[in-house]
Amino acid sequence: DTGVSQNPRHKITKRGQNVTFRCDPISEHNRLYWYRQTLGQGPEFLTYFQNEAQLEKSRLLSDRFSAERPKGSFSTLEIQRTEQGDSAMYLCASPTSGRPGELFFGEGSRLTVL
Amino acid sequence: LAKTTQPISMDSYEGQEVNITCSHNNIATNDYITWYQQFPSQGPRFIIQGYKTKVTNEVASLFIPADRKSSTLSLPRVSLSDTAVYYCLVGVSFTGGGNKLTFGTGTQLKVEL
Numbered sequence: 001d002t003g004v005s006q007n008p009r010h011k012i013t014k015r016g017q018n019v020t021f022r023c024d025p026i027s028e029h030n031r032l033y034w035y036r037q038t039l040g041q042g043p044e045f046l047t048y049f050q051n052e053a054q055l056e057k058s059r060l061l062s063d064r065f066s067a068e069r070p071k072g073s074f075s076t077l078e079i080q081r082t083e084q085g086d087s088a089m090y091l092c093a094s095p096t097s098g099r100p101g102e103l104f105f106g107e108g109s110r111l112t113v114l
Numbered sequence: 115l116a117k118t119t120q121p122i123s124m125d126s127y128e129g130q131e132v133n134i135t136c137s138h139n140n141i142a143t144n145d146y147i148t149w150y151q152q153f154p155s156q157g158p159r160f161i162i163q164g165y166k167t168k169v170t171n172e173v174a175s176l177f178i179p180a181d182r183k184s185s186t187l188s189l190p191r192v193s194l195s196d197t198a199v200y201y202c203l204v205g206v207s208f209t210g211g212g213n214k215l216t217f218g219t220g221t222q223l224k225v226e227l
Contacts, residue, residue, distance in 0.1 A: 004157075033215075042201055042217030043158060091157050101148045101203065101215060105157025 004094050004106035012112045013082055020078045021109040023092030032075050033093040033103065034067055043091055049075060082113045118202045123222040132189045134221050136202030139183050147178060147185045150201040152220070158201060162187070189223075197225045 005024040013019050025032045030051045035043035046065070048056045051072035064082075069075040079086055089110050093103040119137040126132045138147070146165055150158040162169055164176040164185070175188040189196055199220040 035217075040219070042199075042220050043215075045216065089155075093157065096160075099146075099160075099163050101146055101163060102160045103158075103215065105159070108155070108157055110155075 004092055004104050006090075006092050006106035006109050008109060009107065010110045010112075012114065014114050015084060016081055018078065018080045019082055019111060020076055021090050021092075021111075023075045023077070023106060024073075025075070025092065025094035026104060027073075029094045029096075030072060031095050032069060033095075034075070034077050035091040035093065035105075037089045037091060037108070038087075046077070046090075079111070082111075084113045087111055087113045118204060118218050120200075120202050120218065120221045122219065123224070125224050125226065126192055127226055128193055129191050132192050132196070132223060132225075134187045134189075134200055134202075134223070135184055136187070137184045138202070138204045141182050141204050145204045147176065147182070148203045148215070149174070149176065149185075149187050150203065150217070152199045152201065158217070161200075192223075192225045194225050194227070196223060198223060 003026045007022045011019055032049045034046040036046050037043045046058050046061055047054060047067050049069040052069050064080045067075060067077045077090060089108040091105050091108045093105045096102045146163050148163040149161045151161050152158040162171055162174045162176045164178050166178050166182060169176045177186040199222050201217050201220040203215050205216055
């Protein structure tokens with residue numbers, strides 16, 4: 001258990017529906033990352049928060065994706081009008097207070113779009 | 115960000131030492147080299163990080179030559195539970211830059227009896 005909690009763990013939805021994932025990071029850490037991972041590929045960076053500010057967003061992220069982190073605590077990732085290509089594992093990560101580049105990842109939220 | 119190249123897959127047997135080499139010819143002066151491990155249906159897990167020479171912890175060693183254009187992750191006496199994908203990353207700077215980690219496709223290690 002890394003201390004990073006993600007919900008739901010699995011989500012099956014129909015194309016065109018909206019879905020929302022939640023991440024509860026390690027409480028004392030002010031940075032939070034979202035990644036997406038498809039089968040056979042490494043995790044792909046989506047976005048990054050420092051407290052409540054979204055500091056970086058991947059250019060690969062379409063306008064259907066939005067992420068928030070109100071009050072710098074938990075974060076949500078919403079996908080509107082889902083497409084089959086959105087099927088993936090969505091990972092949230094919280095850095096340690098030690099080494100740079102050392103992230104604690106949650107177990108992910110697996111999305112299947114039918 | 116510096117690109118990394120590592121073998122797609124490797125096979126080994128229990129009790130053997132496994133060495134996974136990663137090439138990163140364009141590594142920047144300030145970059146660390148970081149390795150992650152990932153099991154199916156789990157998020158990646160940090161294994162080890164280094165800047166130069168050799169780093170050792172309770173699970174692995176990391177060898178980095180003087181030119182830093184490659185690195186080798188060494189797993190001593192692997193077991194079946196070491197079957198996983200291993201990712202080599204560069205681009206995290208100790209000066210505070212490189213906030214995001216860029217993963218490649220990794221090396222699928224399969225350990226057999």
